[in-house]
Every structure is written in structure tokens, then in C-alpha cells.
Amino acid sequence: MTRPIRDLDVPLPEVELQIAELRAHAVKHLADRGQTPTGAHWDQWHEFLDIDPDLRGRDYTPQPKGAK
Incomplete structure (x- = not known):
């Protein structure tokens, strides 16, 4: 199960x-x-490292708990 960045x-x-x-x-x-x-x-490395292959440009601004 993937955990949101803010929860790391x-x-x-x-x-x-x-x-x-x-x-x-x-x-x-x-x-x-x-x-x-x-x-x-890149796809192989991201799969091996278990990280999202599309990290570039994502918004990791903390969201209120329960927000999607």
C-alpha cells in the first residue's frame, strides 16, 4: 500500500x-x-525503488486529513 509523502x-x-x-x-x-x-x-529504477514514476510536477502540499 502506498503512503502519501506527507505521512513519511x-x-x-x-x-x-x-x-x-x-x-x-x-x-x-x-x-x-x-x-x-x-x-x-527510469521505469525499471522507479519500480525497483518502489517510487512513483511520475514524481515530476506533482503537488506535495500537505492536505487536510481525509482529503484526496
Whole structure:
């Protein structure tokens, strides 16, 4: 079951930083092999890390409890 970002024990800026670091590491790993990431790469990584593949542009503003 997916938990909303606001319910995580880690502050959102820390989550965003960790995701950015993982992404940079993945890009470097491929670059070292002479490759660039494809959409399939991102999908596989996000599935492996169990994170939403469409984080970009989402609104993580805290919502009142019970709001959807």
C-alpha cells in the first residue's frame, strides 16, 4: 500500500534530495558505460525503488486529513 509523502517520517526536502542523488548516480553509471538513460531505465529504477514514476510536477502540499 502506498503512503502519501506527507505521512513519511522523512521531511520532503530530504526525500527529494535522496531521489536526486539516486538519479545522478544512475545517470553516471550509464554514462560510464557509454549510455544514456531511456524511459525504460527510469521505469525499471522507479519500480525497483518502489517510487512513483511520475514524481515530476506533482503537488506535495500537505492536505487536510481525509482529503484526496
